[in-house]
Structures are given as structure tokens and as C-alpha cells.
Amino acid sequence: DIQMTQSPSSLSASVGDSVTITCRASQNIYTYLNWYQQKPGKAPKVLIFGASDLQSGVPSRFSGSGSGTDFTLTIRSLQPEDFAAYFCQQSYSVPLTFGGGTKVEIK
Amino acid sequence: QVQLVQSGSELKEPGASVDVSCKTSGYTFSAYIMNWVRQAPGRGLEWMGSINPNTGNPTYAQGFTGRFVFSLDTSVSTAYLQISGLKSEDTAVYYCARTLDFYCVGSSCQKRFDYWGQGALVTVSS
Numbered sequence: 001d002i003q004m005t006q007s008p009s010s011l012s013a014s015v016g017d018s019v020t021i022t023c024r025a026s027q028n029i030y031t032y033l034n035w036y037q038q039k040p041g042k043a044p045k046v047l048i049f050g051a052s053d054l055q056s057g058v059p060s061r062f063s064g065s066g067s068g069t070d071f072t073l074t075i076r077s078l079q080p081e082d083f084a085a086y087f088c089q090q091s092y093s094v095p096l097t098f099g100g101g102t103k104v105e106i107k
Numbered sequence: 108q109v110q111l112v113q114s115g116s117e118l119k120e121p122g123a124s125v126d127v128s129c130k131t132s133g134y135t136f137s138a139y140i141m142n143w144v145r146q147a148p149g150r151g152l153e154w155m156g157s158i159n160p161n162t163g164n165p166t167y168a169q170g171f172t173g174r175f176v177f178s179l180d181t182s183v184s185t186a187y188l189q190i191s192g193l194k195s196e197d198t199a200v201y202y203c204a205r206t207l208d209f210y211c212v213g214s215s216c217q218k219r220f221d222y223w224g225q226g227a228l229v230t231v232s233s
Contacts, residue, residue, distance in 0.1 A: 001169070034219045036152075043202055043223035044152065050210055050217055087152055091218040095168040096142070098152040 002026050002090050006099035012107040017078050021102045023071045023088035032092035035064055035073045038101075039084045047086075048073065078104070109133040111203055113224035120233050124191040127227045129203030136184035137161045140206040142220060143177060143188050147199040157206065158186060193231045200226040 003026035013019050031051035036044035046055045048064035051071055061076045075082055083106050088099040114128040129141065143155040156167040158177040165177040176189045186203055203224040208216035
């Protein structure tokens with residue numbers, strides 16, 4: 001199974017800050033990497049697919065990059081509605097594994 | 108519009124069984140693989156497996172074999188998750204999520220979960 005390791009597990013930031021979340025795969029997954037946002041009590045929502053493509057309707061302050069084993073999700077100019085949990089997911093092979101998540105909290 | 112609507116919260120005793128449904132609308136049910144994802148309280152997302160509505164063929168992740176069964180009723184565009192022999196560690200929110208294939212090269216496609224149900228909380232407690 002491919003292990004997905006996210007860091008940090010949590011971070012505190014202020015509105016207007018930029019934050020970067022990293023995700024490392026235990027083997028090469030090319031660009032088979034998605035990012036999801038989950039707010040409390042809600043289902044996850046896809047933000048980025050194919051490592052760097054923005055899902056329709058997602059604000060452009062979200063961006064993804066990387067390939068192979070190392071990936072990043074960057075949120076520029078954090079907005080109040082961005083405080084949530086973020087998960088990466090690989091779709092290179094079954095089982096489709098998720099990272100442990102990063103909780104972005106208000107400083 | 109695409110919708111996945113799950114059944115409500117359940118409170119079950121250890122050893123009992125539970126059925127979670129995921130009723131879909133707004134798209135061709137047989138065209139998209141359906142996944143089940145578990146989220147224990149305060150924890151991350153865990154892919155349980157998937158079922159192909161075209162073939163009825165399920166795929167189970169390790170740790171979700173034996174007590175977990177995925178099924179379908181294509182006549183009502185609904186997917187089901189049945190868990191038997193419930194344990195306290197099964198307490199979680201269970202999500203259904205549709206797979207969207209993209210960037211296909213031959214038969215190999217990237218996948219993302221583009222639509223999710225709202226989740227169904229299953230609590231196992233005596």
C-alpha cells in the first residue's frame with residue numbers, strides 16, 4: 001500500500017497569511033494526487049486534482065504543485081472560510097489512501 | 108444536479124448489524140464507481156473500498172473484509188453498506204463518494220471523488 005504522510009498535522013495562521021501543506025508519498029505516484037478540504041460536520045470537498053489542477057468553483061488562492069513523491073498545497077491570503085482540515089489522496093493504486101490531514105486553525 | 112443522499116444516524120449495540128444507504132440522483136448511476144469512506148471521531152479519512160455499478164463487482168480495502176458488504180440496487184440508483192458484528196471501533200461517520208475518472212491513458216485513469224454524500228454517523232454502544 002502507498003503511505004501518504006502529511007505535514008504539519010496542524011497549523012495556526014491569521015487571515016491574510018499564506019500557508020503551505022506538504023504531502024509525501026511512499027513511492028512515485030507521478031501526479032495522481034488530489035487535495036480535499038473538510039469543514040466540521042461536513043463531507044470533504046475536492047480542491048485540487050492531478051496534483052495541480054483547480055476544481056471548478058474553487059477560488060484561485062488555492063494551488064497545488066509537485067510530482068513523484070512530494071506535493072504541496074498552498075493557500076494564499078487565507079480567508080475566514082479556509083479554516084478547515086485538508087487531506088491529500090493518491091489515486092495511483094488501490095487502496096486509494098489519504099494523508100492523515102492538516103487542521104488549519106485561526107491564530 | 109448530482110446528489111448523493113445518505114440514510115440517517117444509527118445507534119446500535121455491539122454485535123448488531125447496520126445498513127447505510129446512499130441514494131443518488133442527477134447522473135447515470137451505472138457510469139460511476141461508488142466508494143465508501145470511513146471517518147472515526149476526530150480522525151482522518153479511510154478508504155473502505157468501492158463497487159462498480161456496471162458490474163456489481165466490489166473491491167474491499169484491507170481491514171474491511173468479512174463484516175463489510177457493499178451492494179447496489181440499480182433500479183433505485185442506490186448503493187448500500189452493510190456492517191455486521193458491530194464493534195465499538197466501528198463508531199464513525201461513513202461517507203459514500205462518487206469516483207470521477209480523468210486523464211486516462213489507455214485503461215489507466217486518475218481518479219477523484221467529485222461528489223460525496225453528507226455522511227451517516229454509526230454509533231456502536233451498549
